[in-house]
Amino acid sequence: MASHRRPKQPSRARVTVLTTAAAAAVALSSQAANAAPSEKPSKDEVKAKVDKLYEDAEQATEKYNGAKEKQEKLQKEISTIQDNVARGQDELNAMRDSIGLAAAAQYRTGTIDSSVQLFLSSNPDDYLDKASTMDQLSAQQVEALKKIQEKQRELAQERSEASAKLKDLASTRTELGKKKKEVQGKLAEAQKLLNTLTAKEKAALAAEQERSSRASERDVLGSSTAASGRAGAAYAWAQSQLGKPYVYGATGLSSYDCSGLTSRAYAAAGVQIPRTSEAQAQIGTRIYSESQLQVGDLVFFFNDLHHVGLYAGNGQIIHAPRTGTVVRYESMSTIGGPFMFGVRV
Structure with missing residues (x-):
């Protein structure tokens, strides 16, 4: 016997989903139909974009040139300071050696005076303060030790200056690398645009x-x-x-x-x-x-x-x-x- 049962109706939620999907499909197809196809940029448009990229590249180039010039200047200054420090250290060593020879001669004769003993002590910077009150200290020894202390201070200052310049040099090299990369990026982008043109x-x-x-x-x-x-x-x-x-x-x-x-x-x-x-x-x-x-x-x-x-x-x-x-x-x-x-x- 034929069934008289009514067919099952779709749920309200399913109707809503189907309706929404259908509407979206219609909208997309409509947009696709109305959208103009992408056009290849004209020769003049490419030229304008390339010219702007070249301008940006040249701007970065001048910054690159400035960083490169600074790097070369710092390298020369650091080299000069390092040469000065090396010569200064040799002079200081010679000064110390002369005091040492004087002490050795006095040791051989058994007459090491207290001034030389103080200089050879673990705290020579304190020497002059103590030695200035000693009658045994000769004017020649005072002058020699003053020169040694002055040379020590001079070398310390030059080493500090070299250290600061080395840090500046490292920073400048980093900046140089960034600018070089920026220039190369702009030029590569310009070349990519030019490659879109016909012969x-x-x-x-x-x-x-x-x-x-x-x-x-x-x-x-x-x-x-x-x-x-x-x-x-x-x-x-x-x-x-x-x-x-x-x-x-x-x-x-x-x-x-x-x-x-x-x-x-x-x-x-x-x-x-x-x-x-x-x-x-x-x-x-x-x-x-x-x-x-x-x-x-x-x-x-x-x-x-x-x-x-x-x-x-x-x-x-x-x-x-x-x-x-x-x-x-x-x-x-x-x-x-x-x-x-x-x-x-």
């Missing part, structure tokens, strides 16, 4: 740079401003480096970073200037008006002064721009950061 897009970017450089060169050659003196000599030397690649931390002769080029150019002109752009900005006479710049003046860009070049006349500079480029002429208007001031060395 045709890369060629187009290179052509744009070449056209810009040629235009700047024409403007320089068309300038009537002549270079003279040591600024002229520095500028002429920088011109001889045109076409050499930018490499962070480099000072030539095969490659340069921005401040490496300017410091080397002035060194070739017989003028020693600091290594980093920030330090170079603190020398000479500042020129705030672009119209007052002369060929060979140092020119600084960006608020933190992390980029420097040499003024080439007619609104152009010669500089080492960034990774992937070479020493070249460029318009001040296309550097990517504001002109801050010039410096006449």
